[in-house]
Amino acid sequence: METCVEPVAQTLLGMGQIDVGDANLRESKLTRPSLQLGDWIGGLGRQAQEDFLVAIEPIVKNTCWRDEADTQVCAQRVAACAEVTDATIELHGDLGAGKTTWVRHLLRALGVSGRIKSPTYGVVEPHEGQWQGRPLPIWHFDFYRLDDPQEWVEAGLRDVFVQAGLKLVEWPDKAGAQRPVADLALHIQCDEAGQRQVRAEALGARGRALLEAL
Numbered sequence: 001m002e003t004c005v006e007p008v009a010q011t012l013l014g015m016g017q018i019d020v021g022d023a024n025l026r027e028s029k030l031t032r033p034s035l036q037l038g039d040w041i042g043g044l045g046r047q048a049q050e051d052f053l054v055a056i057e058p059i060v061k062n063t064c065w066r067d068e069a070d071t072q073v074c075a076q077r078v079a080a081c082a083e084v085t086d087a088t089i090e091l092h093g094d095l096g097a098g099k100t101t102w103v104r105h106l107l108r109a110l111g112v113s114g115r116i117k118s119p120t121y122g123v124v125e126p127h128e129g130q131w132q133g134r135p136l137p138i139w140h141f142d143f144y145r146l147d148d149p150q151e152w153v154e155a156g157l158r159d160v161f162v163q164a165g166l167k168l169v170e171w172p173d174k175a176g177a178q179r180p181v182a183d184l185a186l187h188i189q190c191d192e193a194g195q196r197q198v199r200a201e202a203l204g205a206r207g208r209a210l211l212e213a214l
Helices: 035-042 046-056 068-079 082-086 099-109 150-154 157-162 172-178 204-213
Strands: 003-006 017-019 028-030 059-065 088-092 124-131 134-142 166-170 184-190 196-202
Touching (some): 059 068, 059 204, 068 099, 068 204, 082 124, 082 166, 099 134, 099 184, 150 157, 166 172, 196 204
Parallel strands (some): 088 166, 088 184, 134 166
Antiparallel strands (some): 003 059, 017 028, 059 196, 124 134, 184 196
């Protein structure tokens, strides 16, 4: 499994975020850069600057899953990370890219037993996993069959994202701009050799911890 991390941009002069809704949901907008905020960032220590930038600027890692064993190992590493217990992870990719396969390996690593169904028709499948002996609620979403981005909101699924637990979302773009901000997004493509080329994007401290586990 080969990986490559792209560096975080070091020059983001004063781009701030104004939240107008729940902090976990995409109900915010970015302001224009301001000299005052840029000066404030410059006055922070190096680690504080990096923590601030990663909160609004994704860190990217490129990796390759050569076979299903690689896919399983990646899922197991993420499952061992404490931040997974309250994370939102998006999975992007065409049909057959391997999104559901990775999710199933992750659920198994988190103690989910029995048959793991795809939520394509039901939109969401709840699971009860475990992390270090403690119960872990997990929701597996699949928005592939949504015709209107408003459907998932009208179905009350928005409320799930403000609850504690792991949320896994396939076909997140079908939910539109109102969908929650993901901590980690996996963009999966199957190449001519049958290997999965994965571009992982992490946002915020939780996402960065998950990215490091990949």
